[in-house]
Amino acid sequence: MNKVMLVGRLTRDPELKTTGTGKSVATFSLAVDRRFKSEGQPTADFFNIVAWGKQAEIICQYLSKGRQLAISGRLQTRSYTAQDNTKRYVTEVVLEEFTFIGSARDSSYRDNDVSSQREPASSGLPMDDFDDEFKILGDDDDVPF
Numbered sequence: 001m002n003k004v005m006l007v008g009r010l011t012r013d014p015e016l017k018t019t020g021t022g023k024s025v026a027t028f029s030l031a032v033d034r035r036f037k038s039e040g041q042p043t044a045d046f047f048n049i050v051a052w053g054k055q056a057e058i059i060c061q062y063l064s065k066g067r068q069l070a071i072s073g074r075l076q077t078r079s080y081t082a083q084d085n086t087k088r089y090v091t092e093v094v095l096e097e098f099t100f101i102g103s104a105r106d107s108s109y110r111d112n113d114v115s116s117q118r119e120p121a122s123s124g125l126p127m128d129d130f131d132d133e134f135k136i137l138g139d140d141d142d143v144p145f
Contacts, residue, residue: 002074004093006047007101008032009068014051016060026056030069030093049073051095059098068102071095 014028028051031044049071051059063069073095082088 003072004075005070005072006030006032006093007068007070008044008047010063010065011046013064014056014060016056024053024056026051026060028059028063030071048090048092049095050076050092051098055095055098059095062100067100070099070101072097 008030011029011031014026016024016026018024028049030047030049032047033044034042037043059069071093073093075091076094077089077091079087079089
């Protein structure tokens, strides 16, 4: 079984390209905090992500550096020949599913003057662009896993 599930923040804006056959492909990296931190060790791992087709277009349209994203996909290794004629290997996560989490303002909540409860901020995304299975989660408490 080859399945990867990650929740993290984009370390840079996604980059959208089009293949020679007209298919959209987006690349970005995701910083995922480590659950347990050892002194002198990094506190996050960085994963290269590749998204294809409509998913690539949606991610590039609505996400930018710092936004939080939950993804699932598969690990893939590929190789290529660099300009100096050496063979290079790349391991990346090929995106299969994703869910936006958090908000564009990097804050999942806004203050409510009427009560002490807090409610999710609006994402501002046009929902008619997505299919019936797509939903935006307001905060980390709503993550379904």
